[in-house]
Amino acid sequence: MDISTQTVITDTKLKSMSEEISREASRRRTFAIISHPDAGKTTLTEKLLLYGGALELAGSVTAKKKQRDTASDWMDIEKKRGISISSTVLQFDYGNYRLNLLDTPGHKDFSEDTYRVLMAVDAVIMVIDAGKGIESQTRKLFEICRKRGIPIFTFMNKLDRPSMTPLELIDQLEKVLNLHAFPVVWPLGNGQNFKGVYDRLRKEVHLFERVPAGEYKAPVSIRDIRDHLVKDLLSEQTYNEVVEEIALLDDAHGGFERDAVLHGMTTPVFFGSAANNFGVELLLRGFLEYSAGPSPRKAISGWIPLDNPHFSGFVFKVQTNMNPLHRDRMVFVRVCSGRFYRDMMIHHVRLGKEIRLSGCHSVFGRNREIAWEAYPGDIIGFVTRADFRVGDTISTDPNLVFEEIPRFAPECFAFLHNSLSSSYKSFRKGVEHLLAEDIVQVFHLQDHGSNLPLLGAVGPLQFEVMQYRLKDEYGVESRLESMPWEVLRWLDAPLNDTDLKRSLPHGAALGTDEQGRMVILFPSEWSLKYFSEKNPSTRLLDSPGKTK
Structure with missing residues (x-):
């Protein structure tokens, strides 16, 4: 076999491999679900898994006895507290698609875990409680998505309860988040008068009917909003309002552009009730149709x-x-x-x-x-x-290195002590294992009496989870010694320790992180501002590798 024949075979094999990878990648959808706590994020996750055939019976995140555990909230403390604490990976198939769904914590104290998850996904579904509108944590998570240009799909949840008007909710999306919204479906009433949704792109009405089990009957699809069945279900006033709103939407929100969605400029909006499993399948189908596979x-x-x-x-x-x-x-x-x-x-x-x-x-x-x-x-x-x-x-390429995932600057600091000397080995082992998860960050102080590492967290609940898991998983009690610092900054470049110590404001301290990078801990934002004004040439970073 001559060299040219070998080259052809190699090129053919590479081409076949490239085509296989591209084909398989195109059917992948990797996404996270984000929301403010209690907006229904984990409930929606469970119902999406139902449609993928991954669950036979969806669980509830409400902390009640005898209820089935959710697939995503599997830790004991999550079951007891009724909240998501750790991000969870859920992989399943739906039709020809392979879905990688990441359920994220909603609580602000675990925002760093959520941020890392958002580095690994290609799109997000943002869940909003229709009765409360856009809440603080939703806004913070949205800003992270905006910075990364992540496509966002919005699900207005809990329409089976009294809620804000759909026009108010759309207005909030556009004014509070400064994001163009395109309502793909439009609700027919809300609360006890919630009768279904109108699919604007397919021109179909899907009707909602409560049944004793709490979920709705099989959807009825009607091609015309003017159908007598729709008119009979709605009051005359509600029907007239819906028809006027749809006409208004067609005028102000006409023309759906998928490219605008993929570039993070437009969010498709869906309405429904995750708890009652209504509107979830429309959301899933719309997400798969209007999202895209992974990007480089x-x-x-x-x-x-x-x-x-x-x-x-x-x-x-x-x-x-x-x-x-x-x-x-x-x-x-x-x-x-x-x-x-x-x-x-x-x-x-x-x-x-x-x-x-x-x-x-x-x-x-x-x-x-x-x-x-x-x-x-x-x-x-x-x-x-x-x-x-x-x-x-x-x-498999030793020269390939992805950019570093940024760290958050912690705002709470503490030393963790072993309560019983007899459990020292278990305590040390447990701390070592949990620190490997990056639940909290580790720092080492200069000129400090204790040899213990200083722990830093975004919020105090991270410390509580660490102590709970030490007791639950390793059988050891611990004592938390809170420290007074509230702000931490990394130094852009190493400086002379003596000069630094002289310029530190009262109550500030010097230290290093796990990688030996120098940090300064300040007792307050005022203290940080004072130091910056006195040392204008010293660059401080709120994340390693990122300028202030």
Whole structure:
């Protein structure tokens, strides 16, 4: 066989591989659900899983006895508190699509975990309580999505309860979030008078009818809003209002542009009730139709195409004790390019080591199945004892490095003490395992009496979760010693310690993070401002690698 024949065979194989990767990637949809707490995010997640055939019976996040646990809220503290604390990966199929759904915590204290998840997705569904409108945490999460240009789909939830008018809700989206909204469906009434929705793009009416079990009957699709059945269900006043609103929408919100959605400029809006399973399937179908598959990711060397022959991905989450019997450690990776297959050798870029990925899984909450292969857009988890951290790049190309995932500057600080000397080994082991998840950040203070690491968190609930898990998973009691600092900043460049100490305001302290980068802790925003005014040439960062 001559060299030219070998070249043709190689080129043909590469072309076939590229086509396979592109084809598989195009049917992936990787998205997160975001919301303010109690807007119905986890309930919506459960109902989406029902349509994918991943669940036979949806759970409820309400903390009541004898209720089925939700697939996404699997930790004991989540079940007891009735809130999502840790982001969860749920992978399932719907039609020809492979969906990677990431359920995120809504509480602001876990915003850093949510931020990392948003680095790993290609779109989000934003859930809004129609009775409350846009709330504070929704606004913060939206801003993160805007900065990344993530396409946003909006679900106005709880229409079966008294709510704001649909025009008020649309107006809030456009004025508060400064985001063009296109109502794909329009509600027919609300609360006890909620009768269904009108699909503006398909010109169909879907009717809602309550039944004793709490969910609605099979949808009735009517092609004309003027049908007598629709008129009979609505009062004359409500019917006239709906017809006028739809005419107004067709005039002011006419012309749906998918490209505007994919560029984060327009949000398609859906209305319904997740608890009663109404409007959820319309949302899912609309999301799949108007969203897109994964897009190329940016590495330090430039954009990496999906069909790159080298497999690559980045770590966005580490979770310990998903299987308490084995004290295992699951590392979650977003696949960015190439094809993954089980037992492949990859390069751990930060450590500069070759590692075999053997214990790989596709994940569904706490449950897992062996993952034999994966493509761009997929989320895979693998059990390992190797030192993986959030932000690490793995690849078959040792020169490929993805940009670092930014850290949040913590606002709460504390030392964690072991309450009983007899449980020291268990305490040390538990702290080591939980810190590997990046639940909280670790700092080391200069000129401080304690040798303990200083823990930093975005909110105090992170400390509470850590203490709960130490007791629940490792059987050890702990004592939290809160510290008075409220603001932390990284130094852009190392400075002389002596000069720094002289210029520190009263109550401030010097330290380093886990990677040895110098930080200053301030007791207040005023103290930070005072230091900045006295030291204008000293650049402070609210995230490593990012300017103030």
